[in-house]
Amino acid sequence: MDLNRCEAYAQCAFQAPDVFAMHGEEALMYEPCPGDERREQVMRAAASCPVQAILVEWPGGPAVPEEAGTGARG
Amino acid sequence: MTSATLLRRITDYAARADPYPLYAELRRTPVARQEDGVYAVSTYWEIAGLLHDPRLSSDPRNRVPTAGEEDILEEEQGLPPSFLRLDPPEHDRLRRLATRPFGPPDSLRRVSDMRGDLARMVSGLIDGLRDREQADIVEDFAYPFPVMVICNLLGVPHEDEGRFHVWAEAIVAGLDPGEEGEGPAERLRAAQRARMELGRYLAGLIEDRRRAPGGDMLSALAAGHGDRERMSPLELVVTAVLLLIAGHETTVNLITNGMLTLLRHPDALRRLREEPGLAVPLVEELLRYEPPVQLLPQRTALADIDVGGVTIPRGAPVWLVLASGNRDPRRFPDPDRFDPGRTGNEHLGFGGGIHYCFGAPLARLEAQVALTELARRLVEPRLVEDPPPYRRNPVLRGPRHLPVAFDGCVP
Numbered sequence: 001m002d003l004n005r006c007e008a009y010a011q012c013a014f015q016a017p018d019v020f021a022m023h024g025e026e027a028l029m030y031e032p033c034p035g036d037e038r039r040e041q042v043m044r045a046a047a048s049c050p051v052q053a054i055l056v057e058w059p060g061g062p063a064v065p066e067e068a069g070t071g072a073r074g
Numbered sequence: 075m076t077s078a079t080l081l082r083r084i085t086d087y088a089a090r091a092d093p094y095p096l097y098a099e100l101r102r103t104p105v106a107r108q109e110d111g112v113y114a115v116s117t118y119w120e121i122a123g124l125l126h127d128p129r130l131s132s133d134p135r136n137r138v139p140t141a142g143e144e145d146i147l148e149e150e151q152g153l154p155p156s157f158l159r160l161d162p163p164e165h166d167r168l169r170r171l172a173t174r175p176f177g178p179p180d181s182l183r184r185v186s187d188m189r190g191d192l193a194r195m196v197s198g199l200i201d202g203l204r205d206r207e208q209a210d211i212v213e214d215f216a217y218p219f220p221v222m223v224i225c226n227l228l229g230v231p232h233e234d235e236g237r238f239h240v241w242a243e244a245i246v247a248g249l250d251p252g253e254e255g256e257g258p259a260e261r262l263r264a265a266q267r268a269r270m271e272l273g274r275y276l277a278g279l280i281e282d283r284r285r286a287p288g289g290d291m292l293s294a295l296a297a298g299h300g301d302r303e304r305m306s307p308l309e310l311v312v313t314a315v316l317l318l319i320a321g322h323e324t325t326v327n328l329i330t331n332g333m334l335t336l337l338r339h340p341d342a343l344r345r346l347r348e349e350p351g352l353a354v355p356l357v358e359e360l361l362r363y364e365p366p367v368q369l370l371p372q373r374t375a376l377a378d379i380d381v382g383g384v385t386i387p388r389g390a391p392v393w394l395v396l397a398s399g400n401r402d403p404r405r406f407p408d409p410d411r412f413d414p415g416r417t418g419n420e421h422l423g424f425g426g427g428i429h430y431c432f433g434a435p436l437a438r439l440e441a442q443v444a445l446t447e448l449a450r451r452l453v454e455p456r457l458v459e460d461p462p463p464y465r466r467n468p469v470l471r472g473p474r475h476l477p478v479a480f481d482g483c484v485p
Binding site: 009010011013014015017021022023024025040043044047048050051052 | 170177182183186351355418419420424426434435
């Protein structure tokens, strides 16, 4: 998780409630190494993040290039 | 053509089927003052910055009314604004209260638990097409599905759909900036009346739920959370109106635009059929490529704002043209290409900042389930007319009808 990018939209917690949780309105808690059974949830969370702050790498699977953004924010 | 008339050309109905070349023209001047004093912002970084700028208000009471609007804004004593049209701190308080029965942290699984129900609704609607060779994706599918979903979620009886549909249409028409030379006054007034009537209807339902609560959101909102802060009865009605309208009038366009885009891109349709997991990035790409909310026309500068080499003066109305920012080549490589596998897709389809679409998780799920099943079950679907006839509204843009022919349905 790139917590510098995270703006607490909470979309990941909607998409992957077993991996991401909001504590209060702004603090994000997450499981950094979720099991394979959470893979689909994690992919949904990464795709839906409005600021693309979730980087996914799966051992044995194709690393997903979530190199978010294309340059500095203007 | 000068940029002064460009926004008018965009809102003109003639541009509805394909406004994208006009957006490209608009982007040549990222922040463009129009002849009526509106500032149109059309490039990605400038829109993204303003979505996060507290100097840009969503509250219509900060507007300097344009000619013809004065009376209406003064008369606007019917219902107070919903959190969509409020600034902090009122916005934050009401949105937080509305989130409690909908999403994290209090209702972590409300949306993900709806997946099974959504799949059953979609199956039922497609089953209804089994003996047909042609369907209108709007009337037969993309309209009834989100209405069923929002009715279930809120606890609004589906049988009343005929009644609130009329109000919903009038309220949404109030967002339409209208054609050249036509005053928005009558439409705005009709929208206010409809909002009042829908509010009265929902107030009755909320009262019922207070007496006999169910598992729905209206019951939860009416019950509140013990001694913690809660909505006033009027705030509750206003919020219920907002959620019903938003759930009713936007997802229909996301699903219809999605089916239209898939039929125009047969490779994407085939890929979705073969790998249903593609639905996740595909829906994000749709939100970039054909967003159901094309622009946000109701913001006001609270101070002079320097952006894109222009100073937007205090009090000026500002339009954020999300659909144009989504096609900005400075942000998205090959922006006019529909690429269902696109990564790093930080689109503006749900807006951004504190007003980021409240229902986004539900809209995503609805579109993913709907498009995956349509792709899987309709055999050889093809467009009957391209472009299809569009709705009038340039803000909530989508086809009025989407006639599709096919060779039956697989189970």
